[in-house]
Each structure stands twice: as C-alpha cells, then as structure tokens.
Amino acid sequence: MPGRTPSLRPRTGRAEGPRRGPSPTATRRVPLALLLPALLGVVFLTLPLIGLLVRTPWSDLTAQLRGTQVLQALRLSLITASLATALSLVLGVPLAWLLARARFPGRRLLRALITVPLVLPPVVGGVALLLALGRRGILGQYLDSWFGITLPFTTAGVVLAEAFVAMPFLVLSVEGALRAADPRFEDAAATLGASGWTTFRRVTLPLIAPGVAAGAVLAWARALGEFGATITFAGNFPGTTQTMPLAVYLALQDDPQAAIVLSLILLAVSITVLAALRERWMTTA
Amino acid sequence: MSVDARLRVERPGFALDLDLHIEAGQVVALLGPNGAGKTTTLRTLAGLNALSSGRIAIDDAVVEDSSTGRRIPTERRGIGLLFQDYLLFPHLSALDNVAFGLRCQGRSKAEARTAAAAWLERVGLSEHAAARPAALSGGQAQRVALARALAPSPRLLLLDEPLAALDAHTRLDIRTRLRHHLADFTGATLLVTHDPLDAMILADRLIVIEHGQLVQAGTPGEIARHPRTEYIARLVGLNLYRGTATDHRVRLTQGADITTVDSHQGPVFVAFRPTAVALYRTRPDGTPRNQWPVTVAGIERRGDHVRIDLTGPLPIAADITPAALAELDLAPGTEVWATVKATETSTYPA
Numbered sequence: 065m066p067g068r069t070p071s072l073r074p075r076t077g078r079a080e081g082p083r084r085g086p087s088p089t090a091t092r093r094v095p096l097a098l099l100l101p102a103l104l105g106v107v108f109l110t111l112p113l114i115g116l117l118v119r120t121p122w123s124d125l126t127a128q129l130r131g132t133q134v135l136q137a138l139r140l141s142l143i144t145a146s147l148a149t150a151l152s153l154v155l156g157v158p159l160a161w162l163l164a165r166a167r168f169p170g171r172r173l174l175r176a177l178i179t180v181p182l183v184l185p186p187v188v189g190g191v192a193l194l195l196a197l198g199r200r201g202i203l204g205q206y207l208d209s210w211f212g213i214t215l216p217f218t219t220a221g222v223v224l225a226e227a228f229v230a231m232p233f234l235v236l237s238v239e240g241a242l243r244a245a246d247p248r249f250e251d252a253a254a255t256l257g258a259s260g261w262t263t264f265r266r267v268t269l270p271l272i273a274p275g276v277a278a279g280a281v282l283a284w285a286r287a288l289g290e291f292g293a294t295i296t297f298a299g300n301f302p303g304t305t306q307t308m309p310l311a312v313y314l315a316l317q318d319d320p321q322a323a324i325v326l327s328l329i330l331l332a333v334s335i336t337v338l339a340a341l342r343e344r345w346m347t348t349a
Numbered sequence: 350m351s352v353d354a355r356l357r358v359e360r361p362g363f364a365l366d367l368d369l370h371i372e373a374g375q376v377v378a379l380l381g382p383n384g385a386g387k388t389t390t391l392r393t394l395a396g397l398n399a400l401s402s403g404r405i406a407i408d409d410a411v412v413e414d415s416s417t418g419r420r421i422p423t424e425r426r427g428i429g430l431l432f433q434d435y436l437l438f439p440h441l442s443a444l445d446n447v448a449f450g451l452r453c454q455g456r457s458k459a460e461a462r463t464a465a466a467a468w469l470e471r472v473g474l475s476e477h478a479a480a481r482p483a484a485l486s487g488g489q490a491q492r493v494a495l496a497r498a499l500a501p502s503p504r505l506l507l508l509d510e511p512l513a514a515l516d517a518h519t520r521l522d523i524r525t526r527l528r529h530h531l532a533d534f535t536g537a538t539l540l541v542t543h544d545p546l547d548a549m550i551l552a553d554r555l556i557v558i559e560h561g562q563l564v565q566a567g568t569p570g571e572i573a574r575h576p577r578t579e580y581i582a583r584l585v586g587l588n589l590y591r592g593t594a595t596d597h598r599v600r601l602t603q604g605a606d607i608t609t610v611d612s613h614q615g616p617v618f619v620a621f622r623p624t625a626v627a628l629y630r631t632r633p634d635g636t637p638r639n640q641w642p643v644t645v646a647g648i649e650r651r652g653d654h655v656r657i658d659l660t661g662p663l664p665i666a667a668d669i670t671p672a673a674l675a676e677l678d679l680a681p682g683t684e685v686w687a688t689v690k691a692t693e694t695s696t697y698p699a
Contacts, residue, residue: 248436251397254423255430256450257501266449270440 096284113331118327121321128325136303137311138329144219144307145287148226149234152283155227156234161264163235164242175239182270189228190296197224197297221298222305226287233286234279241275242268278341285337289330352505352537355403356393357415358386358561365389365561371505371537378540378552382580386561387541389506393431394539396423407537408504424453429503433510437482437493443493444469444478450501472526495530502632506531506539512547524550524638539609545584549573557581575697577618587620588666589699599696607639607689609696616699623656625669625693628677629686640688641665645679657686 121128128134163175171194181189197204197215209215215221249271253263291309298305300314308330315323351372352558358365365386369379381387392398393599394405402415407428411437412421429450437446448465452458469475472492483492489512511527512520529550531538546557549569557565557572557580565577576582582589592601594613600606607619643661650656655674659665665687669677677685 246436248432249438250429251395251423252432252436252438253449254397255395255507256429256497257424257427257453258449259424259453262453267438270438273440 073259103131114183116324116327116331120324123285124321125167125325129329132271132320133302133311133315134322134329137306137308137326140219140222140303140306141288144222144226145284145290147223148230148287148290149280149284151180151223151227152231152234152287153276156231156279156283157238157269160235160242162269164239165247178232178235180232181228182236186290186294187296187317188292190225191283193225193228193293193297195222197221216297217299217301217305219298222294222307225293225297226290229290229293230283231289234276234283237279237282238272238276241272241279244275245271270275279340281337288333351409352394352407352539354394354405354676356390356405357400357402358389358393358398359401363389363561365393365558367549367558367561367563369394369539369556371539373537374535374541375535375554376538376552377529377554377556378542378548378583379556379558380542380545380548380584381558381684382543387543388509388557388563390558391430391539394505395428396421396426396509404652427504428507429498429501429505430507431494431498431509431511433490433513434516435482435490437485437490437494437497437556439482441653442479442481443485444473445642446482446493447497447500450497454501465496468500469504472496472530486519487515488523491515491523492526495527499530499534500538504536506534506536506538508538509683510542511540512542512544527551545573556684561569571604574695575658576620582620583669587622588626589620590663591616591618593617594696601663605641607694611690611694611696613696613698617696618699619694619696621689621694622665623668624654625689626665626669627688628657628667628669628673628679629688630677633688638688638690639694640686643685643687645681645683647681648674648679659685661687 102156159178163171163178184192192214195201195274197207199205199208199214199216204215207215215224229288249267253267258266288307289309290307291313294305294307295310300306300310302311309325312323312326312330315326353368354367354369355371356367358364363384363386364566367386367390367403369377369390372425379387379390386616389398395399396413400413403413404411405413407426411417411419412426413419428472436616438449441449444462444465447468448461449457451461451464456464466475466478468480472495474489474492474496477485477489477493482493485493495511512524515523523548531551540548540551552569555565555567555569555572556563557578559578559580565572565581572581573585576585576587576589579589588669590599590601590603590607592607594609594615594617596612596614597609598606599609599613599617599619602620609619632642641662643659643665645657646660647658648655650659650671651668654668655671657667657669657674657679659667667687677683679685
C-alpha cells in the first residue's frame, strides 16, 4: 500500500545492527541483458534534470526570478499548497482514524473510494470538482444562490483542487501509522480516565506524529506540483489561480527561459522536500 | 469500596462464567493456566471487553448490566489497570505518565504534576521524574506504571501479571514493594497471575479458574493444603488423586489402591508431596506400604533436588537428591518401585 508509514521503515532498518560487508552477489558479474536497460533507465530519468540544469540561464537567473510573474506564481503556489495541506490534515487525520479504528459496514468500500483520487487523472478530478462545486454543480448552485460563494476560478478553488488530489496521500500515510501503533496504549489511556477525544489528542496523535508529518510533506509536495485538476477547476489567472506548474506550462509557449527558471525552482523545492523527509526518517529512528 | 460481578463472556471456542466478589482493601488473586480466561476477566471488569451477559457493580454503582443494557465506558469506571508490559506512554516523561490520570480528572497541570511527583517519591523514583520510559529499567517502568494506575485513586485496581516481565532478582524486590503498596491501597484489588508464589504472597484470597470456570477459591493456605484439581496440585507441588474411600483404603480412579492415614468414606482427594516418594530398583520387603511398579518418564534438575516423573498404575512426581539419582542409576525408561508411607498422605472429601 502506498504511503504506509514510511516513517517506520528506517526505524526497523536501523535496528538490524552493523551494516553487512559486500555481499557475494555484489561481486558477481551483472548480465548485460539487465545492465543495459538499467543504465538506459538511469539516463532516461536523470538526463532531463541535467538538461534543465545545463540550459538554465544562470547569469540572469536573479533578473528572471525578480520578474513579478515568477514571484507571484511562487507565492501563490506556496500559499495554496500549504492551505491544501492544512485542509487535508483537518479532514484527513480524522478520516484516517475512522478507517483504522472504527468498525462499521462498508469500511473497505470507503477506503477504496478515498483512494480513487490517487489514481484518477487529475483533469478528470477537476471536471468532477466542477460538476460538484461549479456554479451549476450539485452543491455549487446552492453555495452560489444561498451564500453567494463561487469556488471555481478562485484561489479557494485552487486550494480545493490541490486538496482533492493530495489528501489521499495523507490519509493513507496516517492510516498506516495508526495501524502500526499499538491500540493498547489507547486502552491504557481509557483506564486512566481519558475520554476518546483526550486519548486521541494526548496519546494517539503524539504516537503517530512521524506518520502524520510524512503524510503532510507528501501531500504538500503533491499539491505543489498539481496541474490538471487546478487548471480545469480553477483556471489560469495570474495572481489568483496561476500556480507554478501552470506558469511553467504557459511560459514555455512565449518565454522558454522563464519556464526553465520556474522549473528549476520547482526542482529545488522537490529535492528539499525529499531531503526533509529523509532527515525526518533518519532522525526519528 | 467493593466489587461484585457476575461475568459471562462468550466467544467462539471459549466461554467465561465467573462470579466475583472483592471487598474493599482486599487483594484477590486470579490464578489459572494460559487460556483460562484470566485476562478476559480483567479486561471485562475494565470495560475493554463487553459482557455477553451478567452484571458488574463497583461500590454499589452498577457499571455494566446486560439486562438493562447499561454500560459505562472504561474511562468512567474509576478503575486502575497495570498492564503486563506496562504500556507507559513513550512520548511522555515518567512524571507526565503518572500525572496523566490526574489531568483526566480535570486537575490543573501544576496540581497534577505535584501529586504525580509525590507518587514517584512513594515508589522511590523521584530522580527519574524527567526520564522517558525507554530510559527506565524493567523494574523502574513497573513502579512508574503502578504509580500511574494508583495516582487517580481508583476504586478497583486490576493487575495483569504485574511481575511477569521482570528478571528473577528484580522480581523479588518489586514483589516486596508491591505488597507494601497494596497494603496501603484502600480499594479492591484483583491480581491476575500464573505464579502461585506471587499469588500467595500478595493476595488475601485465591480464585483458581480453568477453562473459564471457577475450580477453587479460598485462602492461600487452604488451597495449598487441599488442592482440588491437578493444575492447582502441580502449582503447589503436590501429587493429587481422586478416588473412593473405604476407611483407610482409597480406590483411585486410575485403578490402584492407596492406604491413607485418615479414615474416610466416599469420594475423596488424596495428596502427597513429591518428597514423600521413595524409589527402589527392586521390590522393597517389609511392612505393607503403598508400593507400585513404575517407569521413569522424565528427569529434571530443579535447584538442589531432582524431579522424577513416573508413569505406571498412577502418574507420580518424585523429588530425590542428585546423590540418590546417581545411586539408583535412573534414566528414562528405567523400571523402579515407588513407595509412599500412609502417614505422608493427606485425604479430604471431594
């Protein structure tokens, strides 16, 4: 299952003791039939990134960065991705708890439903969001006529689109952490007089904190890179809904240099996230 | 502060059916082999498992009653539970672990911590207040867990194998400390254990269950003297048989006869200590004693003596010295004569 307590894996890995020396298989000759495709795979995965670095206009990088369009998109991306992560946490952690701890009919079906956005093409997600929350959508029409709230093509719409795509990552990660945590700690809390909510707040949540953090980082990274659902549901308006990925795509048409700079920034952010996750996995071990 | 319970729990392949009464200040030990239903009893009283039917009252307050559907959740039963592996919260210090229950009672953080510090002092761990559970030794963790369970002043204290996770040396020390704390505790205590020594030292009264049913209850002395099942007899180190008495002769269910010092009529138990059994390579002559031809089934070193398991007309456990073992040249399969003097037997109505 994807995202099943990544935080716990290194913990057990580390407990295995001193690293083993070179194993016999390491010295055995690698069959050419495996070696060639493997090397090709490495090239395929790294060449585009190297290309990005090579073609970056390092000399006027700062000038490009100062372009209002770039900063605007970066700011919007960071804000919306963070809000989408916050929304995913507020809704996703209780949902994960329900999936891991509560017993009710249709639980497996519910989990399957929640996993759908994980595999759904994001554009389809955007269309679905439009049908649900658009001005004529099943819920959107009432939001519009009763409260005068319109979500599509607004910054709030961006947050919703990103959360729709990112939340399953968080839910699965937190559910995995909950399943790995010993539920008898919750029994112990109950015998000490803790209500269900107190137990969750003071015992369960601290126990699964690494899983929640890992899930949040994954969700944030996913939200930051979100393109399809965002452009479909929220459009592409600079300043309000044009996030970094949209800006990259648009810039590629008329200002390839800017596209490269924007891509570089996203790459840097991705690597930082990866490093942060690694750091967390290592230090919590 | 007493506990009165009629517990019926049914699960596939297992049924618990037990009536339980514990007076305030009394320590009752629940003994039984693995799978007898000890932990189920504990968890059911705590409300962590539901009753299939029955009723639980703590201090005259009904906390669960299947006939009315009343079921008060664990957190409002006023109980304390010491888990076998303690389950100290790993993210909290020893002090905050002990303060946890007090905080749940609505006390302020400062107040709870002051009271928790006093508890840590009582269990002699003041200097470890800031330590995380991972940094504590097994004995220390057990004392923190006991302080945590006692701090909220429960009406019923439940102890699940409180000494099982400790090494032999620590066990001795912790048992003495536990006895001390239980003496001070004013509520009712139920101690679950499979160790008869723990039960006899810590408890005022013993309840023995097997297969979810009560098989014997009484003071430690009564049970040790007059065990009523083979499990209990083995626990207290006795050979135990059932039979029918006619004066000083008892026809055992195994078919063999035994001569006893007490005179009875009808169904009886006959018990004798393994140390009362004498072994011979050839049939001993002389006075008509209880003697049976038996075969050595097992030899086990136990401290300063050797336990010999014998099969034959009746299964017998015999304790002999290592010197006797060498002299008799015993090995599994060896055929010997086992004798027991009538004066060494104890007979009581079944």
